[in-house]
Amino acid sequence: MKIITKAEIEKILPTLDPIPAIEQGFVEYSQGKCNIPPVGELIMETGDIHIKYGCINKQDFYVIKIASGFFDTGENGPMTSDGMMMVFSQKTGAVLAILHDECLLTDIRTAIAGTISAKYLAPKNVTAIGIVGTGVQARLQAEYLKSVTDCKKIIVWGRSPEKLVEFRNDMRAKGYDVTATMEIEELCNNANLIVTTTPATEPLIMASHVKPGTHITAMGSDTPDKQELDTALLALADIVVADSISQCQLRGEINMALKAGTITNDKVVELGDIIASGVGRTNDQQITIADLTGVAVQDIKIAEAVYLASL
C-alpha cells in the first residue's frame, strides 16, 4: 500500500495529461460500462463526509473517494476540507495506493470536465472567456481552458469587489488579460465561452442576457436547490448537455428547467455520447449549455492516472 501525498501529487500532475482518460471515462459512463453505487453520506454536527466509489467493469482498478467538509471554529478558519482517493486492484481487491490529495484531484477533475465540455461545444473563435465567480474553480476552469483555446482574455463577474480584485491580480500574474465586472450583462455581452462556478440558489444569467454563438458550462449547481441559469435559457439553448442525465434530472440546472417545465427530458444529451460521436456544436450561432454535477467516473480516471504515473 503506497501513500501519495498532496505534495507528491502536485509534482506528478504537470507530467501527465488526464484529459483523454477522463473523456474516455465519460464515454464508458454513457455506454453503461460503469458500476457506480449511490454516494454514501455521514452527516455530523461538526461537518459531513461523502463517499463516492465505483469502477469501470472489467478494468484494472476500483476507486473509493472520501471527502469531508467540516466547520471548524479553531485555528483552521471557518471551513476545512480533507479528502483522499484510494486505488484498489479489481483483480485481487488489494489496496494499491492512497492518494491523500486533500481534495486537489476533485478540483482538477472538475475543471477538466469544463475543458472537455468547451472542446466539443465552444465556438471556434472565442472572443473572451467569461468566468462567473472568483473562487478556486473560477481560477482552475479558466486555466484548464488553455488546451481548448488560445484566448487569454477573461471577463470575471463576482459579488465581492475584494475577491474580484484578488482574482484579477492572480490571473494577470498568470498572463491573462482580465477585466472585472459586477454586471452580469457586461460579461454576457463580451464573452462567448462562459463558465459559471458559484453556489447561487437564484439564477444569475437570464435568457435575455445571452447572445447567439455562446457556450455556457454551468458547474456551480450540484444540488437540487442550487441554480445559476434562468430555466428559460435552457429552453432557448440549441444543445443542452448533462455530464450524467440521471443525476442532472435530480440536481443542477437541468433539474430546475425540468421542474419548471421549460424543457423535457428528450432535449438533454449526455456528454459521453457527444464525445463518442465527436459531434457537439455544429454552427457558430448556436447557444449551447453543459450542466456539470460531477460523476464518480471522473474520480476513478484521475486517481488511476495519478497512480499509474507514480509507478
Added chain:
Amino acid sequence: MKIITKAEIEKILPTLDPIPAIEQGFVEYSQGKCNIPPVGELIMETGDIHIKYGCINKQDFYVIKIASGFFDTGENGPMTSDGMMMVFSQKTGAVLAILHDECLLTDIRTAIAGTISAKYLAPKNVTAIGIVGTGVQARLQAEYLKSVTDCKKIIVWGRSPEKLVEFRNDMRAKGYDVTATMEIEELCNNANLIVTTTPATEPLIMASHVKPGTHITAMGSDTPDKQELDTALLALADIVVADSISQCQLRGEINMALKAGTITNDKVVELGDIIASGVGRTNDQQITIADLTGVAVQDIKIAEAVYLASL
C-alpha cells in the same frame, strides 16, 4: 495520517482490553446515540467490497471500514480478503490513522461480541464450551471466552474430519481439553455454552437437542438466507437477544423465526439494553440465545481503541 500495519496491530492487541469499550458501544447503540448509515456495496465480477461507517454522536472520532472478498484464481488461493479501518477526527474531519488490519479487527470484534453475550447470558457453571464450526471464528470465539469462564473443555462439531482434527490439535496446543464430534446432539448434550460459527443455510441445532440451562451465541448467520438454529428453538428460548434489533429483523436467526412465525418482535431484547441493565440470565434453567449479525459500532470501538493505544 498514520499507517498502522497488521503486524503493528498484532503487537498492540495484547496490551489492551477492548471488551469494555465494545460493551459501551452496544449500550450507546441501543440508546440511539450512534449515527450509522446503510452499508455501501460494490459488487464486481471478481469480488465485492463493503463499506461500513459511522460514529457515536458528539464523540472524538468517526470510522470508515472497507472490507473486500475476492475470488482469486492466482497464487493467493481461492479467496482473498483485505480490509482496513480508517479513524478520522469528528472535530476537524481530518484522517488520523489508517489501520490496515486485513480484516483482523473485524474477526476480533466479532469474537468479543460473543464474549459479551456469554458474560450476561451463559450459565454460572460452564460444563463445556460447544463450538459449532472449525474456522477462524470457531477458534477466536473459544479463546475470547477465557475472560468469562475458566472452563477449558471444548467439544467441537464440524462436517470435515480433517478440519476437526486440525481444530483439535490447534486448540490442544493452546491448553484446551478438546473433544471432536460429528454428532450435533453429542455437542448439545455435553456443552451448556454453545457458539455457532458456520455459514449454514439449514438449521444445525434443533429445539429437541437443547437442554435447559444452555446459552447459545449464533454468530454464523449474518444474511437473510443463512440459518444455524431451528426456528422452534427461538420459540423455546426464555431470552432472545439481538445485537441490533433492526438488523436481526432482516438477517440471521431472528429474521428466520419471525418469518416462520415462531416468535414475535416483542420477544427480542437488544444486547445494549441487557448490558445497560446488567440483567441477562436470571436462573440456571433458562435457555438463552444471542443472535449476532455484526454492528458498525463494534468496528468504531475497536478501531478507536487500537488507534488510542498506538499514540
